[in-house]
Amino acid sequence: MLEFRKVTKAYPNGPIALNDVTLSVSQGEFVFVVGQSGAGKTTLTKLLLREEKPTQGQIILNGRDITKMRAGEIPYLRRSIGVVFQDFRLMPNWTVEENVAFAMVVVEASPRLIHRRVAKVLELVGLARKAKQLPGKLSGGEQQRVALARAIANQPAFVIADEPTGNLDPETAWGIVKLLLEINAAGTTMLMVTHAKQIVDSLRKRVVALEGGCVVRDEERGVYHG
Amino acid sequence: MFTMVKPRTFGYFFQSAGSSLVRNSWMTLASIGTVAVALLVLGVFMLLAVNVGAMAAQVEEQVELTAYLADLNNQQRAQLEAELKAIPGVALVTFVSREEAWQRLLEWYGDDRGFLAGWEDDNPLREAFALRADSAFRVGEIAAAVARLRGVEEVIHGREIVEQLLAITRAVRLVGIGLMAGLALASTFIIANTIRITVFARRREISIMRYVGATAWFVRWPFIIEGLVLGLIGAVVASSVLAWGYYFAVRSLAAAIPFWPFVAPWPLLQRLALALLALGALIGVVGSGMSVRRYLDV
Structure with a gap:
């Protein structure tokens, strides 16, 4: 469902962030993307969300080359991708419920659907009872669950988790990873960018390792260090 | 493109714009004040122009001329009357x-004739046709022939009076438009600045909107509405x-200047209000549009 074909991203007057990357991810896969800071992981995410365009190459998602999309199509691309970030990116003055519903308000879902779906995803992430609370009252792990609930509210076929456990202690991190696995098991393709060696090593999922903008390793049932 | 938003979503837009207006209440007041002053100045000049114009129109409709005479005997006067009647376009000579x-x-002078007392025996007026x-x-x-x-x-x-009045009307309009253009520009920039601050205050929300796939117009609308409301x-x-x-003003001036044909407040004020509303809306939309274009990278 996702294909990088000879993708290169060079910033003007800067280093080459991605160098001739070719990568293919099938529907329903769970993929870890690992690598040092500056290896090109963030660029990968930005290219997928069309925040940036590659210098060369094609990125095919669901049969469409997203590098050739017009500006007006980009919002619809992003609706098909759920994103979770290390820093949660929640609105502090909105309740948990409002934060999740926002993703659906923005795509103009009907109020009834929003109501139903928000309740469902909050149940899924185990926060149904905290729906009316503000994010500030929640722990880091809970906040990331809210962000995850928001990411899947529009039922995307594809979720990118960019260092989702980076700010969490190991135990909480495992809770989030289990949720990601559950969502993946329900059919959602999952791309998790991470530094968490322990998690990668114990799950033995597919691992794509980046170094200096190149894919240096791509293994089924891989580990953090090759 | 920008019409592709469901009607019910406007509820959300208005709510969103409203909360911004309340949150930045000082900027809101400043913007409203500037727009109001600009439009007020324009309105005052428009009312002045309309009323001077009305006077000009009234004078213009008067087709009477008065020819003041030198001391003439009856025969000379009769001859002059015949000459006057012979001028093309003269309908009546009295x-x-x-x-x-x-x-x-x-x-x-009606009831105010008191100050004329004492003159009746020494009539200073001239004979006239x-x-x-x-x-x-x-x-x-x-007039030239006469x-x-x-x-x-x-x-x-x-x-001559008509021409003077028309000149005044033109001047009033010009000054009004000039002042207005300056003030409209100032208020447009004030609104643009208010919206810029709002965009900045909501940058977090905007970035989330972009990640979850809000269209560009979905992000812009609340700011446009905010400017429009201002x-x-x-x-x-x-x-x-x-x-x-x-x-x-009309009530007190009508007594002081009874001969001036003040234009009735209705429907003049209704038209003026509609014009000002349209202009205010334009200023608001252009002002927010400027900031949305510059600072809202969607």
Whole structure:
């Protein structure tokens, strides 16, 4: 469902962030993307969300080359991708419920659907009872669950988790990873960018390792260090 | 593209714009105030122009000329009357004796005639022929012909006054438009700045909107509405002040300057208010549009 074909991203007057990357991810896969800071992981995410365009190459998602999309199509691309970030990116003055519903308000879902779906995803992430609370009252792990609930509210076929456990202690991190696995098991393709060696090593999922903008390793049932 | 938003979503947009307006209440007040002042100035000048114009129109409709005479004997006067009647375009010639002129003057001043007391025995008025032109357009040419006749000392007609009034109307309009252009520009920038601050205050929300796939117009609408609301409220304030001020001014001035044909407040004020609302809306939308284009990278 996702294909990088000879993708290169060079910033003007800067280093080459991605160098001739070719990568293919099938529907329903769970993929870890690992690598040092500056290896090109963030660029990968930005290219997928069309925040940036590659210098060369094609990125095919669901049969469409997203590098050739017009500006007006980009919002619809992003609706098909759920994103979770290390820093949660929640609105502090909105309740948990409002934060999740926002993703659906923005795509103009009907109020009834929003109501139903928000309740469902909050149940899924185990926060149904905290729906009316503000994010500030929640722990880091809970906040990331809210962000995850928001990411899947529009039922995307594809979720990118960019260092989702980076700010969490190991135990909480495992809770989030289990949720990601559950969502993946329900059919959602999952791309998790991470530094968490322990998690990668114990799950033995597919691992794509980046170094200096190149894919240096791509293994089924891989580990953090090759 | 921008119409591709479901109607119910506008509820969200208005709510969103409203909360911004309340949160930045000082900027909101400043913006509304500037728009209101700009539109108020424009409105005052428009009302002035309309009223001076009305006076000009009234004077212009008067087709009468007055030819003041030198001392003439009856024969000379009769000859002059025949000459006057012979001028093309003259419809009616009436002799006004000094006594009649005096009576007219008394009538004109009505209850205020008191200050004329004592003059009646030493009537300072001159004999005259009152002429009526068959059309207002010929008054000027008739006046010129009359002035050339022997025995006519002076010709008075409305044309000169009309021209002066029209010149004043033009000047009032020009000054009004000039001031307005400057003030409109200033208020546009004030609104643009308010929206810029709002965009900055909501940058977090905006970035989330982009990640979850909001269209560019979905992100823009609340800011456009915010600008629109600022412009419209400014226009409402200006219109209200103008309406109140005009009623008040006409009431007190009508007594002081009874001969001035003040334009009735209705429907003049309604039209003015509509014009100001349209202009306020334009200022608001252009102002927010400037900031949305510059600072909202969607």
